Amino acid sequence: MKTKRSGNYTWRKIKSALASAIAFISAVLVIAPLGLVFFHLVVNGASSLNWDFFTKLPAPVGAVGGGMANAIVGSLELLALAGAIGIPIGVLGGVYLAEYGSARINSVLRFLADVLNGVPSITWGVVVYGMVVLRFKGFSTYAGGLALGLIMIPLILRTTEEVILLVPNGYREAALALGVSRWKTIVHIVMKTASKGIITGILLALARVGGETAPLLFTAFGNRFWNHSLSQPIAALPLQIFTYAISPYDDWHRQAWAGALVLVTGVFCVNILVRILTRGHTASVV
Amino acid sequence: MAVAASIAGEERSVQARMASPSRFGDKAFEWLTLAMALAVVVLIILIGWQLWIGSSVAIKKFGFHFLVTSTWDPVAEQFGALPFIYGTLVSSLIALLIAVPLGIATAAYLTELAPLWIRQPLTSLIEMLAAIPSVILGLWGIFVMIPWLRDYPFPWLKRLFGWTPFFSGPIYGPCMLAGGIIIAVMILPIITSVSREILRSVPDLQREAAYGLGATRWEATRIAVLSYAKKGLFGAVILGLGRALGETMAVTMVIGNTPQIAASLFKPGYTLASVLANEFTEATTDMYLQALFEIGLVLFGITILVNLLAQLLLRTIATTSATRAVQ
Numbered sequence: 001m002k003t004k005r006s007g008n009y010t011w012r013k014i015k016s017a018l019a020s021a022i023a024f025i026s027a028v029l030v031i032a033p034l035g036l037v038f039f040h041l042v043v044n045g046a047s048s049l050n051w052d053f054f055t056k057l058p059a060p061v062g063a064v065g066g067g068m069a070n071a072i073v074g075s076l077e078l079l080a081l082a083g084a085i086g087i088p089i090g091v092l093g094g095v096y097l098a099e100y101g102s103a104r105i106n107s108v109l110r111f112l113a114d115v116l117n118g119v120p121s122i123t124w125g126v127v128v129y130g131m132v133v134l135r136f137k138g139f140s141t142y143a144g145g146l147a148l149g150l151i152m153i154p155l156i157l158r159t160t161e162e163v164i165l166l167v168p169n170g171y172r173e174a175a176l177a178l179g180v181s182r183w184k185t186i187v188h189i190v191m192k193t194a195s196k197g198i199i200t201g202i203l204l205a206l207a208r209v210g211g212e213t214a215p216l217l218f219t220a221f222g223n224r225f226w227n228h229s230l231s232q233p234i235a236a237l238p239l240q241i242f243t244y245a246i247s248p249y250d251d252w253h254r255q256a257w258a259g260a261l262v263l264v265t266g267v268f269c270v271n272i273l274v275r276i277l278t279r280g281h282t283a284s285v286v
Numbered sequence: 287m288a289v290a291a292s293i294a295g296e297e298r299s300v301q302a303r304m305a306s307p308s309r310f311g312d313k314a315f316e317w318l319t320l321a322m323a324l325a326v327v328v329l330i331i332l333i334g335w336q337l338w339i340g341s342s343v344a345i346k347k348f349g350f351h352f353l354v355t356s357t358w359d360p361v362a363e364q365f366g367a368l369p370f371i372y373g374t375l376v377s378s379l380i381a382l383l384i385a386v387p388l389g390i391a392t393a394a395y396l397t398e399l400a401p402l403w404i405r406q407p408l409t410s411l412i413e414m415l416a417a418i419p420s421v422i423l424g425l426w427g428i429f430v431m432i433p434w435l436r437d438y439p440f441p442w443l444k445r446l447f448g449w450t451p452f453f454s455g456p457i458y459g460p461c462m463l464a465g466g467i468i469i470a471v472m473i474l475p476i477i478t479s480v481s482r483e484i485l486r487s488v489p490d491l492q493r494e495a496a497y498g499l500g501a502t503r504w505e506a507t508r509i510a511v512l513s514y515a516k517k518g519l520f521g522a523v524i525l526g527l528g529r530a531l532g533e534t535m536a537v538t539m540v541i542g543n544t545p546q547i548a549a550s551l552f553k554p555g556y557t558l559a560s561v562l563a564n565e566f567t568e569a570t571t572d573m574y575l576q577a578l579f580e581i582g583l584v585l586f587g588i589t590i591l592v593n594l595l596a597q598l599l600l601r602t603i604a605t606t607s608a609t610r611a612v613q
Contacts, residue, residue, distance in 0.1 A: 016504035023395035026388045027408060030478060033471045034415040037426045044429070089322045096319035111597055112326040118525070118593035119586065120532025122559050123333060126582040129566070130336045153325055183315035211419025214534040214559070218566045238421045238535075245425045246539060253429065260422045271417050275410065 038264070045261030048254040053262075058224050058240070061249060068259050070226050074141075074235040077227070078220060079210055081145025082152055086209075087202055090156025091191075094198075097157070098164035099186055110161070116154040122214035124151055129218045141230040144220025148209040155208065159201025163194045200274050207270040211263060213238040237263050330590075337586055340579030347573070352580060358545045358561075360570075365577035367584060369545035373462065373555035374585070377537060378530035380466025380551070381473055385530075386523050388470075389477030390512075396478075397485040398493075398507040409482070416475030424539030427468045432459045432540060435467070440552065451549035458542065463551040465541030469530045477526040480600070484518035485511055521599030528592040532585065534559040558585040 052067045059066025097106050124147045132143040167190050175185040191198065213236075216222075221233040222243060237259055244256035338345075344352065348365060355366030392412075396405055436459045447453040488511050496510035512519070542554020543564060558581050569575040 012502050012505065016502035019504035019507070020395070020399045023391045023399050026391035027395045027400070030388055030392045030474050031408070031411045031415060033423075033426075033474075034411060034418070036430070037418060037423065040426055040430050041422070089325050092319045092322035093325055094323075096316075096323035100316050100319060101323065109323055109326055111601070112330055114597050115590065115593045116326055116329055118528045118532070118589060118596070119333065120534060120559055120589055122532070122534045122562050123337075123582055123586050123589075126340070126562060126566070126579065127333050127336045130340045130579070131332075150329060153329065157323070157326065182312045184311070186315070207417060211417075211421070213419070213421040214563055217563055221567070238419055241425060242421050242535065242539075245421070245428060256425055257429075260425050263419060264422055267417050267419065268414065271414060 041257065041261045041264055044254070044257035045259075048258035049261060053255075053258055057226070058255070059251075062251075064251060066255070068235075068237065068240055068255065068262075070223065071235040071237045071240040071259065072262070074220070074223070074227060075210060075237040077141060077230075077234060078144050078148055078216070078236055079206055081141065081230075082148035082209055083202070083206065085146060085149025086152025086156055086205065090153045090205070091160050091198060091202075093153070093157040094160025095164060095186060095191065097161040099190070110158070113154040113157050117158070120214070121151060121212050122217075125215040125218055128215070133219060136231070138231070139219060139221035139233040141220060141227060141232065141234040144216050144234060144236065147215035147219045148212060151209050151212065151215065152205045155205040156201050159204070160194075160198050163197025163201065164190060166197070167193045196277060200277050203270050203274050203277075207267045210270075211238055211267055213242050217242075333586060337579055337583040341576050341583050344573065344576035344580045345583075348577075348580075352577075353584070356545070356547060360565075360574045360577075363571065363573045365573075365580075367558070367577075367581055369547050370556050370558045370561050370581060371584065372547050373465075373541070373545075374531055374557040374559070374588075376462055376551075377465040377469055377541060377555060377557055378527060380463060381469035381530045382523065382527060384467065384470035385474045385477050385526060389474050389522075389526070390481050390519060392474075392478045393481035393485055394507055394512065396482050398511055399503060409479075412475050412478055415471075416479070420472060420533065420535040421539075423468060423471060424536035427464065427536055427540040428460075431468065432464055435459075435464055444552070452551050455548075455550040455552050457552050458554060460540050460542035460554055461552050462541060462548075462555040465537045465555060465557070466551075468536045468540050469533050472533050472536055473526040473529045476529055477522055480522035480525055481519055484515050484522060484600075487518070488514050517599060517602070521596050524592060524596035524599060528589050528596055531592060532559055532589045534563050538563045558588075 052065055053069075054067060054072065055069050056065070056067035057070055058068065093109075097109060101109065128143050128147040128150070132146060133139055136143075171189050171193060172185055175189045176182070180189075216236050216239050220236055220239065222239040223233045223235045227234040241256050241259045241263065244252040244259065247253070344365065352365060352367055353371065354368055355364075356368040357364045357366045358369065359365075396408060400408065436457055440457045440463070443453050444457065492510040492514050493506055496506035501509065537557055538560040541557060541560060543556050543560055544554040545556045545561070546553065548555075562578060562581055562585070565574075566578055569578055
């Protein structure tokens with residue numbers, strides 16, 4: 001009887017260890033693509049990465065060399081436009097949810113924002129195509145920036161709300177007790193206290209849309225030359241990577257790998273910066 | 287919980303009454319922020335409306351047939367979306383079959399089974415995986431994953447399961463199965479991190495009770511944590527499904543882009559999102575563009591329903607666990 005029970009216990013212990021092992025293997029499998037993608041990016045991309053890549057226009061088919069200077073600048077221009085649309089709307093909307101809205105309105109708005117976050121990014125491309133490209137008869141930087149900006153709104157709105165809710169009520173009470181008006185309290189005390197968190201949210205949203213390709217395919221469209229007007233098509237790094245990756249030319253494939261390495265480095269840098277920014281986060285007030 | 291909220295509300299209204307040096311500024315700021323917050327409502331309506339007017343002629347012309355016929359012939363202006371709907375559903379299903387067990391097991395590892403020191407770094411790595419842009423995963427898929435799949439796992443699958451219709455026929459490389467696998471990689475981070483949140487919200491009392499009865503670590507995880515969190519985990523899976531259905535770039539680059547309905551997963555397929563990505567700029571006639579807008583509408587309709595379901599599932603979890611915590 002006794003041996004049977006201890007045998008059973010050993011078996012249960014073995015089962016538990018086995019389950020832990022399986023869970024560990026799952027975790028390794030989940031992060032394996034991260035390591036593999038990064039490894040291949042460095043192996044394939046680093047060799048094509050040189051000064052020309054950052055300073056020259058794409059070379060014509062067959063010609064060796066060339067770079068993605070226009071795409072890098074184009075991506076930054078698109079991000080600036082997207083930020084101009086997405087940041088004010090997202091941040092102020094988040095302020096409303098955290099500071100003013102009643103519980104019922106808030107839960108509806110929050111719900112819709114989360115649903116919006118699940119809308120496929122290509123859908124935004126189609127919508128902006130109908131709204132801007134068809135109406136103004138042409139692909140443009142404006143259209144691309146708008147598509148990215150609209151994607152940013154629900155992302156920033158949710159993170160801003162979350163960090164503003166973390167600001168202790170005592171701060172608001174102290175300011176109001178001194179006779180500061182409500183909106184000034186919110187702007188100068190609450191938002192300022194939460195600024196690190198708000199900026200974190202904005203950076204993450206920029207990193208996310210900076211890598212988006214689908215909404216740009218038929219809005220910004222891409223351009224092999226410098227863009228001189230915001231009403232003209234513009235190149236973007238992810239678009240250029242896509243075009244080169246599905247092309248049949250080896251030279252272009254190498255450029256695609258180099259572009260991908262640059263893009264991933266940018267995105268990872270932002271993510272690491274955010275991680276450093278938020279490290280003191282839990283220790284300090286916000 | 288509710289009481290606390292109403293007290294906070296009362297406090298706020300008291301504050302608002304007391305602090306009134308510049309009524310106008312306050313009102314203006316409140317209305318401004320409200321207008322911005324309402325953007326989320328406006329955006330949902332805008333998407334639906336724009337897709338609807340963009341495809342109204344096609345909807346009238348093809349009606350219900352659009353969803354159930356499979357001819358896609360822009361020259362003859364015959365459009366049926368069935369192969370794309372089929373491709374979207376099958377590739378997402380493959381992705382879920384791979385990503386759900388791995389994601390939930392990893393979440394359980396991160397919250398219950400792993401040594402404490404490893405949990406935070408592993409979580410950070412998974413967040414980094416989520417940050418990889420889709421187009422880069424597609425690039426990797428074309429030049430690294432597909433050649434590898436074609437050389438090793440696919441022939442092996444064919445040897446073992448070639449007698450079933452799913453793994454028969456020639457192996458090209460880009461195919462439905464490759465599409466499903468790349469989607470799985472894309473949705474693993476979200477399934478894992480949402481599941482992790484859900485498991486973390488399981489009250490410690492559950493675990494203590496299980497350990498108190500002499501459960502091993504795995505038994506406590508299975509009986510007290512996983513089964514308790516069943517509904518929330520289901521929500522995480524549905525959320526992952528929503529992302530899978532709308533995944534565009536990576537799938538477009540590896541699925542083969544051929545509109546056909548084939549039993550074999552080694553055959554190329556096509557998804558709703560991929561056909562938009564590939565053909566939108568090539569739409570030469572109005573009817574072609576209308577049909578593509580309708581594809582967009584179908585995709586939006588499916589993802590919005592799936593996302594609504596996911597959010598409802600996750601919401602009820604959040605509220606019930608919150609009320610439980612208060613009680």
